[in-house]
Amino acid sequence: MITRLPSIASLLAFEAAAGSGSFAKAANQLCVTPAAISQQVQSLEIHLEVKLFDRFKTGVKLTRAGQSYLVSILGGLEKLRLAQQQIVQFNNLEILTITALPSVAQKWLMPLVLEWMDINPKIEVRVEASHAKINFNHSASDMCISFGDTGYSECFKDKLVQDSVCVVASPELLNKLAQPLALKKVLELPMIHVDWGDDNCNLPQWQDWLDATTGEPFPIQAGPRFNLSSMAIDAAVQGKGLLLGQQLLIAEEIKLHKLVPLFPTQLPLGEAYFLIYPQRTLDNPNAKNLINWLKAQF
Known part of the structure; x- marks a missing residue:
């Protein structure tokens, strides 16, 4: 029975390769070389004594064992990422991050944020513009303004306005x-x-x-x-x-x-705008104040 844990680097390489179907794409995602990804995956296979990927000229494909292992480790990696994000948040209670679609961030959210910062000059609010759905387990964002509320099943979702x-x-x-x-x-x-x-x-x-x-x-x-x-x-x-x-x-x-x-x-519009945030955000009193203030504007 194998009790010694593999390295985090090998698990991240395996996760990236499994998600992209390519060592080259995984390397680009992790900012390393394809050879480094291949070496990390190979070391993981040796450690587990099982083949995780079938290799082809066009990419890689998970074996049945690889598929099973991926499902098993994803939850653990998510918990590690969440723990890391929580530590960051605990150390930076006076820095808040809110994400929104680019046009919403520029034309609507920024004026509101600047007004709130005038009222709360000791708190820094960072506005990030993105088209992507926010995975709060991977992101430093405390909250986001979302068009519609799909894809956020484990978050708080406050309807702001239907434009x-x-x-x-x-x-x-x-x-x-x-x-x-x-x-x-x-x-x-x-x-x-x-x-x-x-x-x-x-x-x-x-x-x-x-x-x-x-x-x-x-x-x-x-x-x-x-x-x-x-x-x-x-x-x-x-x-x-x-x-x-x-x-x-x-x-x-x-x-x-x-x-x-x-x-x-x-x-x-066919959907409303929602203010969405995870449970960890409510542990920060400054974030709670911003949430309540934003909701009061509508």
């Missing part, structure tokens, strides 16, 4: 049209498009707005296309076209008269 979109344009663009503005003429202007990829079904598109507003067929005009809402907002401010903009993200531009709402029709 909606409306049509806006820059004053400079509208000045090119005769006054008073006619719907038909406005809808002949270029239309800025936002592509959310897999989440497009949750973002109202121009056809949705036209169907809800006009009651008659209007063509969808060509225009710039972006995969970030913040870039689309910047283009609208520069007068590059009409924008079907999220109201939370364009509030400042409307306040400063950089963008003008044109029609009363508003369409809700």
Whole structure:
């Protein structure tokens, strides 16, 4: 019976290779060479006295023993990562990290965070922008702003707001049209498009707005296309076209008269925004204060 534990380095190499199906990809993930991954996996196989991978020219594939071993060790690695993150949090109670989608972080979250830091000058809040779901066992984030709440089964999930979109344009663009503005003429202007990829079904598109507003067929005009809402907002401010903009993200531009709402029709997004955080976050009183303050803003 084998009682001596293998090295952490060999377990991490095995985990990365199993997840990627390639020693080269695992090496890139762990910032080492493919030869180092191969050596670590080989040493683990010798230690366990079992073959973990079948090797092919195109990559590697877990054997039945390898599949079983992977399932067994993943839980242990997760617990080690969680313990490490908790130690970091305990040592940095005055540093909080919150993650959000890039456009949400830039246009909506940052102004709120700066306001909270003015009220709490001894606390540092770090805002990280990411499209990825946050795995709180792997991440130093204390909380995240998520579009929808799927994928966070073991976390607290507080619904903040369900945003909606409306049509806006820059004053400079509208000045090119005769006054008073006619719907038909406005809808002949270029239309800025936002592509959310897999989440497009949750973002109202121009056809949705036209169907809800006009009651008659209007063509969808060509225009710039972006995969970030913040870039689309910047283009609208520069007068590059009409924008079907999220109201939370364009509030400042409307306040400063950089963008003008044109029609009363508003369409809700398919998901709400949630504030999500793990149990460990509640152990930090500063994090709890930030959570309560953010929730009170809506």
